[in-house]
Amino acid sequence: MTGPRLTPRRAARHARAALGLTWRAAPGGTVVDLLLAILAGVTPVLVAALTKLVLDVLTGAGRAGVSLVLLGVGLALVAAAGVVLPHLRTYVEKERIRAVSRLVRRRLHDAVLRLVGLVRLEDPAFQDRLQAAQQTGHLGPTQLTGNAFGAVQSVLALGGFLGVLLALSPVVGLLVLVAALPTLWLQLRLNRARAAMVLHLEHFQRRDLFFAQLLVGVPAAKEVRLFGLGRFFGDRMLDELRGMHGVEQRLDRRELRAQGLLGLLGAAVAGAGVVYTVTAAAAGRLTAGDVVIYLAAVPGVQGALGSLVGQLGAIHRALLLFDHYDEVVRAEPDLPVPAAARPVPPLRHGIELRDVWFRYSPRHPWVLRGVDLFLPAGATTALVGLNGAGKSTLVKLLCRFYDPERGTIRWDGVDVREFDPAALRERLGAVFQDFMPYDLTAAENIAVGDLAARDEPDRVRAAARQAGVDETLTGLPRGYDTLLTRIFFDGPDRDDAQAGVVLSGGQWQRVALARGFLRADRDLLILDEPSSGLDAEAEHDLHTRLRELRRGRTSLLISHRLNAVRDADRIVALADGRVAECGPHDELLAAGGGYARLFTLQARGYREDSPTAV
C-alpha cells in the first residue's frame, strides 16, 4: 500500500489552513494551551536540576550558602506544578477540540451544500473522501495544534536534559541523540501508511455500516426476518469488518516489529549510559547529584525525543488527513453557476426542452436521447411512460440537479444554466416519488416544504387539509407535535414509549403532498406519482383536489394510473429516451399508439371480471 505524498507546498498550505481554523475557533484557548505547554516543558528539567542541587548540598559537594529550605520549597512547588499542569492542559485541549470540531463540521457542510447538483454526491469515490473528511476533518487542526504545542514542550525538555547530558558526557549525549534518528525516519513512513489506510478503510467502513444498519435498523427489519436474511447480512458485515481489521493488523505488525527493535536500541544506549555514570561516580569523577541528574536526563532525553518524534509524525499524519477535508471544502461546484446569474422571472410562456440528451455519467447508458418538449405556462402536462423511461430523470433535470449533456432547457426562452440554481428552485414546488420521511414532528415534516411555515401553524394545517391528512395528524398523541418516528424521542417523551408514531405508507404520502401544497403557489408544480400509495377513494379525492389546485397553474404530473392523467391539458409519452406521443387524451386514444394500448389495457383491467396485470 503506497501512501499519499505530501509536497512541502501542500503541507505548508494545510498547516496554514489548519492553524487558521484552530485560531478562529478558540483564540483564547490556543494561547493558554501554548503557555501551559511551555511550562510543562521546563518543569521536569527544573525538578531534576533542583534535586541535584539538594543532593549536592546534602553530600557537601554543592556550593555553600544555598538554603536547603528554599530548595525544598522550590522543588515542592515545581513538582506540584508538574502534577497539576497535565490535567489543566487536558481540559484546555478538550475545549479547543470541541470548538474546532464545530467549526470544521460547519465548513464541511457548507462545502457540501455548495454542491448544488447530485453528480458528485453520487460518485462513490467522492463519498469515500467525504466520509473520511467527516470523521477526520477535525483531527487535522486539533492534532496539528496539539502536537505542535507538544513538540514545543518536548523541545524545551529535550534542550534542558540534553544540555545536562552533553555537559556531563558529550559521547553519551550524542549517542542518545543519534539513536533517535531511525525512530524519526520510521515514524514518518508509518504515518504515510496510516493516512493511506484511512481512505482504504473508508470503503470497508461504509459497507460495514450499511450491513450493520440493515441488521439493527427498523426499515429492513421486516424483510430481514421474513426472508431470513439475518445470517446472510451478518456474514457480509463480518467480511467487511475482517477486511478492515486485516488492513489494520498488517500495519500494526509492521509497527510492532519496527518499534520493538528501536526500543531495544534505546534501552541499550540508556543502559550503557548508566554503567558509565555509576562507574565514573565510584571513581570520584562525578558527584551523587550528577548521578541523579544523569539518571533523570537519559530517560528524559529519550522520552522527550520519543515524544518529539511521535509529535512530528502526528503532525505529518494530521497534514495528510487534512488532505481529505481540504479536497472536500475546495471542491469546485459540480454544476456551473454563473458569476452574475440572471434573476428568474415569473413563468409567462413556458419551459422548453430542446434536443435534450442525458446520461448519469459517460459510463452509464443514455436515458434521454433528444427530448423535445414544451410545458406551457398555466397548463397541466402529464408525463407517462414505462418503468425506466426517464420520467423522474426529466424531473431532476427540470430542478437542475444535473445539466443535460446536449441540448438546453429554457425558462421563458432563457437557458436555466444562466440562473442561480437556488433561485430557480425557489420557483418550483415538487413532490418526489422517493420523498423523504424525516424523523421529525408531523408539523416539521410538512414545514420542510417551506421553512417559513414553521412559525405559521395555520398554513401547515391548511396544506395538511388539502392533502387530506389533517384529521390523521390531529388525532395523534401530541397532534401536529407528535414525532413521526419510533427511532428518536423528544425530552418530555423520554418516559413515554408510545410518544412517537409510525404512519402508514399512504399517510406518509399525504404528508409529502402537504409539503408540496405549501409550495402550490410556485411557478411550476411537479408531482411525481403523487397518489401511488393511496387507496382508491383517497386517490379519486386527491385528483379532484389536484385538478382544482392546478387550474390555471403550470404543473407536471407523472403517474402510471392513466385514468388520473386523462384530463391533463397535454399528455406526453416517453419511450426510448424520446417523446413518442404528445397531445390531449382523446387525440392520443384516437391515434391508437402506445398510450392508447396502455390505457385500454388498464381500463379493461378494471372492467373485466378476471384480473389483468397492468
Ligand SMILES: Nc1ncnc2c1ncn2[C@@H]1O[C@H](COP(=O)(O)OP(=O)(O)OP(=O)(O)O)[C@@H](O)[C@H]1O
Ligand atoms: N442516479 C442514477 N444513476 C444512474 N442511473 C440512474 C440514476 N437514476 C436513474 N437511473 C437510471 O435511469 C433510467 C431512468 O430512470 P427514471 O427513474 O428516470 O425512470 P422513470 O421513468 O421515472 O421510471 P419509473 O416509472 O420506474 O419511476 C433507469 O434506467 C435508471 O436505472
